[in-house]
Amino acid sequence: MSINKRVSETRKILKLTQQEFADTMEISRQSVNNIEKNKHVPGSDLIAKILDKYPNLNARWLLTGEGKMFSREKMPNRVNEPLENYATDYRDKYVQALERENELLREENERLKQGPDKQKAKVG
Numbered sequence: 407m408s409i410n411k412r413v414s415e416t417r418k419i420l421k422l423t424q425q426e427f428a429d430t431m432e433i434s435r436q437s438v439n440n441i442e443k444n445k446h447v448p449g450s451d452l453i454a455k456i457l458d459k460y461p462n463l464n465a466r467w468l469l470t471g472e473g474k475m476f477s478r479e480k481m482p483n484r485v486n487e488p489l490e491n492y493a494t495d496y497r498d499k500y501v502q503a504l505e506r507e508n509e510l511l512r513e514e515n516e517r518l519k520q521g522p523d524k525q526k527a528k529v530g
Contacts, residue, residue, distance in 0.1 A: 407471050409453075409508060414442040416456065416463060419475065431455050450501040469504040471511070 407415075417427045417438070424442070428435040431452060440446040448456075457465050467473045 408444065408512070409448060409469065409471075409505065410441050410444050412468055412471060413448055413452075413456070416460070416468065416475070417442075420460070430459060447505065453501060469501070470508055 417424070420427075422430070424438040425435045428438045431438075432455070433452065437446065441448050441452075453468065456468065457463060462476045464473050464475060464477050467475050
């Protein structure tokens with residue numbers, strides 16, 4: 407599942423309309439729609455706002471799809487610090503790295519779905 411789908415799923419689980427979510431995140435409803443339709447990848451500022459507004463949302467799940475969507479309580483230490491607390495350059499590189507990791511995992515998942523016969527055909 408892409409980060410776009412996880413943002414959409416978060417909004418739906420929270421029972422928010424696109425407009426309500428947009429208002430909360432201080433973006434346009436069209437931006438939310440574009441994210442949910444994979445026309446735009448959410449930026450690090452939006453990810454930081456989501457995690458700041460919903461502290462029980464699992465940051466690792468939102469960024470990579472790993473783990474549970476919500477944690478029962480806030481995780482300790484720096485995990486719950488808003489991304490704004492990090493240098494912009496580091497934050498952007500961190501989000502880019504996680505998006506790339508997610509892309510690689512999707513590619514691996516697709517390769518595994520093809521089964522061993524099709525995998526061998528590509529190799530040989």
